[in-house]
Amino acid sequence: MARVMRLGRVELKVLDLEKSVDYYTKIIGLEETGRFGDSVYLKAWDEYDHHSLILTKSNSAGIAHFAFKVETLDDLAYYEKKIEQFGCTTSRISNGTRLAEGEAVHFILPTGHHGELYHEMEFLGTAVGTLNPHPWPLGKQGIAPHRLDHCLLTGDDLKSVTRFFIEALNFRQSERITSVDGEELLGTFLFTSNKAHDLAFVKGPDAKLHHAAFFVDSLHEVFKAADILSMYEVPFDVTPTRHGITRGETIYFFDPSGNRNEAFANGYITYADFPTITWTEDKIGQGIFYHRRELSESFMKALT
Amino acid sequence: MYKVKLHARGQLFDYSCLSTVTPLKAARDQFIPIPTGCRRGGCGMCKVKVLQGEFTQDFIRSHEALSDAELENGYALACCMVPKSDLNIMTVEDYSKQEEKVEI
Numbered sequence: 215m216a217r218v219m220r221l222g223r224v225e226l227k228v229l230d231l232e233k234s235v236d237y238y239t240k241i242i243g244l245e246e247t248g249r250f251g252d253s254v255y256l257k258a259w260d261e262y263d264h265h266s267l268i269l270t271k272s273n274s275a276g277i278a279h280f281a282f283k284v285e286t287l288d289d290l291a292y293y294e295k296k297i298e299q300f301g302c303t304t305s306r307i308s309n310g311t312r313l314a315e316g317e318a319v320h321f322i323l324p325t326g327h328h329g330e331l332y333h334e335m336e337f338l339g340t341a342v343g344t345l346n347p348h349p350w351p352l353g354k355q356g357i358a359p360h361r362l363d364h365c366l367l368t369g370d371d372l373k374s375v376t377r378f379f380i381e382a383l384n385f386r387q388s389e390r391i392t393s394v395d396g397e398e399l400l401g402t403f404l405f406t407s408n409k410a411h412d413l414a415f416v417k418g419p420d421a422k423l424h425h426a427a428f429f430v431d432s433l434h435e436v437f438k439a440a441d442i443l444s445m446y447e448v449p450f451d452v453t454p455t456r457h458g459i460t461r462g463e464t465i466y467f468f469d470p471s472g473n474r475n476e477a478f479a480n481g482y483i484t485y486a487d488f489p490t491i492t493w494t495e496d497k498i499g500q501g502i503f504y505h506r507r508e509l510s511e512s513f514m515k516a517l518t
Numbered sequence: 519m520y521k522v523k524l525h526a527r528g529q530l531f532d533y534s535c536l537s538t539v540t541p542l543k544a545a546r547d548q549f550i551p552i553p554t555g556c557r558r559g560g561c562g563m564c565k566v567k568v569l570q571g572e573f574t575q576d577f578i579r580s581h582e583a584l585s586d587a588e589l590e591n592g593y594a595l596a597c598c599m600v601p602k603s604d605l606n607i608m609t610v611e612d613y614s615k616q617e618e619k620v621e622i
Contacts, residue, residue, distance in 0.1 A: 229579065273581040275560035275583075468558050471580065472555070472557075472559060472580065473556075473560060515555065515561075516554075516561040516563050518561055
């Protein structure tokens with residue numbers, strides 16, 4: 215059976231819908247593609263599907279659900295069975311529940327997060343098209359990332375959630391953070407594509423979001439994103455630096471509801487046969503912030 | 519200009535704060551180590567117990583970070599409130615440690 219393809223969409227809870235739409239369109243530079251009930255749907259310019267981000271009005275911040283796209287309806291049924299066999303309950307989300315989406319398979323992770331698998335989603339196409347395309351569209355706004363890249367979530371039982379993604383969804387683990395004696399798992403970085411991570415977890419309270427990341431081309435684009443965020447006075451968590459883990463170049467900042475966002479560039483390409491890289495807790499400072507080499511209180515504790 | 523007494527990290531900090539500035543921003547501008555997260559009322563890291571004083575709390579905030587009941591009981595988010603008088607505030611971390619001591 216084919217691998218699960220990619221992280222296709224994330225639904226974030228936001229406090230002030232219009233202010234959030236303004237931020238995600240003008241500053242992040244996503245395109246609004248639809249509205250339905252209390253939700254607004256958005257996509258990045260280089261994405262084909264109808265949306266990769268859903269903003270839903272709520273009285274708290276955080277992640278409502280994340281969803282991975284599979285290649286065929288047979289894959290959807292196959293992985294639905296695998297999830298059940300693993301011991302997680304699944305249910306079907308009927309088409310028409312959200313805008314432009316077909317049926318989805320819903321499950322709850324051992325860390326309490328709501329996940330879905332889906333195959334069907336309305337196709338809009340990228341801003342440059344598929345016939346003799348230009349490398350990027352004119353008239354981009356804000357940071358204008360290529361796509362949604364990954365999410366980092368927090369939870370308690372990282373061993374079970376890792377086993378879930380590997381055994382039920384055929385993911386691999388690119389990197390992990392352990393206690394010095396190797397006994398305790400403090401961080402787990404999981405992929406199904408060839409990216410250094412599609413979804414990751416660090417030890418913390420269940421069902422919380424650490425960040426949702428958008429992909430930009432280069433360190434230069436990360437730096438330019440930082441300039442744009444300063445122009446709009448968006449609060450930073452971390453100014454441009456490099457991760458030891460994934461080797462990505464990065465900047466962290468907060469959306470109007472306090473959900474942490476990341477503009478992430480590069481990071482290595484990985485394959486299913488690559489061994490897992492291990493970081494021990496005593497080197498975690500440089501694993502996460504390669505230059506500063508120590509963690510910060512806000513990065514560790516500010517969650518939504 | 520109001521005076522703020524902040525109990526944080528087991529210490530007492532005295533500083534001044536304009537009526538248009540949040541106690542969080544004023545503390546950081548004076549290098550006072552107030553716990554700081556998203557500064558958007560979303561994460562609740564800067565939650566304080568207001569021991570004394572008047573303030574205005576932003577209406578839009580995460581109710582997981584600060585519920586209506588907590589607001590009524592004198593809790594506030596230092597990132598999205600402004601003082602309306604001198605304030606005496608304590609981080610929730612210090613406040614819960616103090617409560618534990620009282621119980622013992």
